[in-house]
Amino acid sequence: MADPVADPTRPLAGVRVVEISSFVAVPLAGMTLAQLGAEVVRVDPVGGAADYRRWPLTDGGESIYWAGLNKGKRSLAVDMRSERGQQLVSRLIAGSGVFITNVTGRQWHSYETLQRDRADLIHLEVSGRADGGTGVDYTVNAAIGFPLVTGPEGWTDPVNHVLPAWDVTCGIYAALAVVTALRHRDATGAGQRIGIPLENVALATTGNLGLLTELMINGTSRERIGNAVYGTYGQSFTSSDGVAFMIVALTGRHFRDLTTLTGTNEAVAALSKLLDVDFSDEGQRYRHRAALNDLFAAWFRTHTAEEIAAGLSATSVLWERYRTFAETVASTRVTENPLFTEIDQPRVGRYLAPGLPASIDGVFPAAVPAPALGDDTVAVLSQLLALSIDEVDGLIRSGTVA
Template sequence: MVTTDRSNPSGAQSTQTTPLAGLQVIELSSFVAAPLGGMTLAQLGAEVIRIDPIGGGPDQHRWPITNDGASLYWAGLNKGKRSVTVDLRAEPGRDLVRQLVGSCAPGTAVVVTNSAGQDWLSYDELRRYQADLIHVQVHGHSDGTPAVDYTVNAEMGFPLVTGPANHADPVNHVLPAWDIACGLYVATGVAAATRHRELTGEGCKLTIALSDVALAMAGNLGMLAEAEVTKVQRPRIGNYLYGSFARDFSSVDGRRFMVVALTRRHWRDLLTVTETQVAVSALEDALGVDFSREDDRYEYREALAGLFDRWFSRCTSAEVEAALSATALLWAPYRTFTDVVAHLGTSAGKNPIVEQIDQPGIGSYLSPGSPLVQDGRPVRARPAPLLGTDTYPVLTERLGLQREELSRLRSAGVLPEQ
């Protein structure tokens, strides 16, 4: 099957059949979750048209940025999409969005948005233009009140179990985990709803709240049940692993490594590589415990780590890497983002989902495609569009607007200057 990728500005064809080829997504979004959902759908083959206000929304200049002020954040979360800008405060601009939804072929229309309090973007309103519409609304909280990842994380308890033991203040994680999970739920929900529409001919309304994603995972991982059933207030334990054994260790030349021993084989290999079998056996006898059990290893983690520390502190980082590579242990060196970029440029670090792309407005740099690899073929990264660059082509292709009408809308301030 040959599919035409309309989200590819070159219009090139691909002989690779993508799972969501033919799906047409209209995205009105900001922050992380909804844009990530849209980009994931684009990587799965959907045509995604991102619509922003003229001049851009809140993400247009969000950090990180280049020295010239171009947003690397925008470029990273909008790969493979098309960009349309209209005056979303004016009724003619809103009507263009409605018409774009209505222009989708039957059985293909999807709207993804996290815009709050916009009745004209609601499922009930837009389904008037596309009866079998799949509509995804991302909220902060399930009652519609706003929230972002960092506030959700705070109210869900995670910052109070993150960080070094006995640290008094909350420690927020720099990774927006709930945004990421929410964005992937968006894509999963659309894929499931698409299957439902194929079978029944019916669209559907999907809603997802960022706080519910965090709540669900806190429950799925047993954290809420632990607090309720066992009455245990989980402690801060730094870089140890709760309920098992893992910790960071430093080599003699100052490199740090994270080492994880989850299974009995891991544990045996850790004792062998650190030459601590005799010492650990003596500690077991003295304490009357069995360190092949995860809970015993966790309870006496600090004493055990002290034994392993001696080996790491005598070895260079090269010696540590060579020794750990010969075991079944789970381990990794700590790297900065700069280290990661350098590692990707080596033969050992080369990754097939990452390649150089030429990003308009920024230049050439390494960028990942989709982590989902289809039939052994990575989905290649495609640049993000410049803001509004597809406005006139999309309105011409999708709505059939002619030069005179486009000129009139531009003069009225509904469309941007070309």
């Protein structure tokens, strides 16, 4: 892979980050920093870390997953079990000044050790549990409570989410923490030691959304509600030709438009009188959602998907039809979205890859292919550590780097 060219229009141009990681949270943090203009050097063991062959794979056995989370980085492959390998990486970290990792318990790259060589080091470590124990998204999620309120009403078994929500959220928190630490260092000259337990990310989010607070204050726990939206009106419906839609009516206007479209104004008014409730209150719409669902479902059942889409498009109601990944990848929201750039990913192929999902001065930073393992080993050692070609050759022959 060619050396990345720093784009001075990106806010982190000139910042170098060293990453030792695997799986989602820290690789996502590193990639986000790279998309913001930082030079990110991912350091892996010779042969790759635990995620280097993670599914999905191409027919040739290359990890599409790994390519997706390491776009725009440089790759250095080092035998980090050897003293010489550890020395090389430590020098690289000291020269770079920012280190992010989720590989915990390694004294040689702990904050205490690395800070001796770089007093203003920014050192970020993502761990599993707040008590220092191990954990991944799915075990953390199991411990918080979401799988027991996810799924259809009346279901009793836990339902895991498909999206690794805590990993993704943690990765963004980690990138944000690095950016704020850089600002702090620019202002004070001091580095920072940052710890982010994945479990704390899940707990903070759960608390911020009120799921823990309602137990502490009201003594009530969230219930399983299927495809409804808690606290307001939202529900999935199916057309006469079998297409599912998600409908959300957050405001009074949304709800009025929905009743008008479905021809249920009189029925909803009668229901309001019968139950002695005011449906301009979204809480009442949520509380009596089952009765409202029955009224609206009849209209959806008697109209085709095309008719439903046309009708909803003329209203303020928030809606979308349920789509598969296959439908999404073929849609204009991908094919005509400036978020996506066609890249030629070595060993994988040509495809549309997302860059940073935020525009900067109206421009979305373009996606840059991920390296293959060790693609930048020689360049990093010679350019960043100023090793001679003979020294680099010796390291390769000894198996210290690959």
